[in-house]
Amino acid sequence: MFEVTFQNYTFQSPLMNASGVHCMTSEELNGLIDSRAGTFITKSVTRQKRQGNPEPRYYETTLGSINSMGLPNLGFDYYLDYVNEYQKNFSTPMFFSVASMSMQENIETLKKLEDSDFHGFTELNLSCPNVAGKPQVAYDFALTEQILTEIFSFYTKPLGVKLPPYFDIAHFDQIATILNKFPLTFVNSINSVGNGLIIDPDKEQVVIKPKEGFGGIGGEYIKPTALANVRAFYTRLNPSIQIIGTGGIVSGQDAFEHLLCGASMLQIGTQLYKEGTSVFARILDELAVIMDTKGYSNIQQFQGKLKTIE
Numbered sequence: 378m379f380e381v382t383f384q385n386y387t388f389q390s391p392l393m394n395a396s397g398v399h400c401m402t403s404e405e406l407n408g409l410i411d412s413r414a415g416t417f418i419t420k421s422v423t424r425q426k427r428q429g430n431p432e433p434r435y436y437e438t439t440l441g442s443i444n445s446m447g448l449p450n451l452g453f454d455y456y457l458d459y460v461n462e463y464q465k466n467f468s469t470p471m472f473f474s475v476a477s478m479s480m481q482e483n484i485e486t487l488k489k490l491e492d493s494d495f496h497g498f499t500e501l502n503l504s505c506p507n508v509a510g511k512p513q514v515a516y517d518f519a520l521t522e523q524i525l526t527e528i529f530s531f532y533t534k535p536l537g538v539k540l541p542p543y544f545d546i547a548h549f550d551q552i553a554t555i556l557n558k559f560p561l562t563f564v565n566s567i568n569s570v571g572n573g574l575i576i577d578p579d580k581e582q583v584v585i586k587p588k589e590g591f592g593g594i595g596g597e598y599i600k601p602t603a604l605a606n607v608r609a610f611y612t613r614l615n616p617s618i619q620i621i622g623t624g625g626i627v628s629g630q631d632a633f634e635h636l637l638c639g640a641s642m643l644q645i646g647t648q649l650y651k652e653g654t655s656v657f658a659r660i661l662d663e664l665a666v667i668m669d670t671k672g673y674s675n676i677q678q679f680q681g682k683l684k685t686i687e
């Protein structure tokens with residue numbers, strides 16, 4: 378009922394974690410394997426292990442979350458070891474997230490991944506908003522094109538990019554024109570909405586320590602922006618480039634809306650952090666009720682079929 382074909386593999390569920398949530402350690406990653414997620418993704422990796430930003434660096438509200446983690450991760454080798462072990466025991470392809478700290482580090486990491494036995498999907502994170510002094514790569518269109526040109530000169534494994542939200546139709550047009558030049562497997566929209574601010578009015582203070590309290594916003598706050606980005610890329614990109622929908626998925630209805638806009642796989646971040654891995658089963662159960670009510674027996678019957686008002 379929930380099968381989704383992604384490139385040349387059919388996942389049994391369209392749901393997975395968003396990179397950064399429940400995916401730092403092998404224990405957390407194993408917890409995703411035991412859930413109703415169809416697959417899972419690592420925390421964005423850097424060449425060397427990183428501590429990340431000082432705490433508090435994550436804060437939840439009723440409507441979502443703010444984070445300025447600063448790319449903490451256990452380093453490329455840790456996650457490659459995990460992948461090698463995982464692939465011995467499971468056939469479901471997993472996702473490996475690579476952060477772009479610098480062009481040089483990008484190339485180095487992806488060359489090692491190319492030469493490895495990894496045979497899952499690679500997600501190049503072009504949208505981390507929380508490394509001080511590092512602008513989000515995908516807001517620099519020329520740099521994005523340069524990085525993708527360099528990567529596709531040697532990388533042959535299925536690769537997609539994790540994008541920040543765009544807010545201007547001209548920007549959708551410009552970045553889509555660039556992305557259509559490359560043999561991308563997918564585009565994942567969106568990353569957190571960068572550099573928001575949540576405050577505590579009682580203490581009259583920000584709620585996270587890094588960057589004077591500025592951080593990426595997730596959760597219900599960002600669903601309209603996430604849906605717009607999913608739809609904008611679904612209607613602009615070559616059909617060979619599939620869309621992963623991320624942002625504001627709390628319920629089966631939110632999942633349905635992302636699929637209607639054209640998403641194939643769906644990533645859950647903030648709500649997974651809040652609820653734990655039982656969130657996948659709950660959302661699938663809620664999605665099943667919606668599909669039954671509407672008379673849909675599979676996702677393909679409505680995927681991407683959002684109507685405009687004529």
Ligand SMILES: O=C(O)c1[nH]c(=O)[nH]c(=O)c1Cl
Pocket residue numbers: 397421444445446447448449476502504505506507508568569593
């Ligand atoms: O601060 C982070 O680690 C972080 N936080 C986000 O919200 N998105 C990202 O891509 C990353 Cl890399």
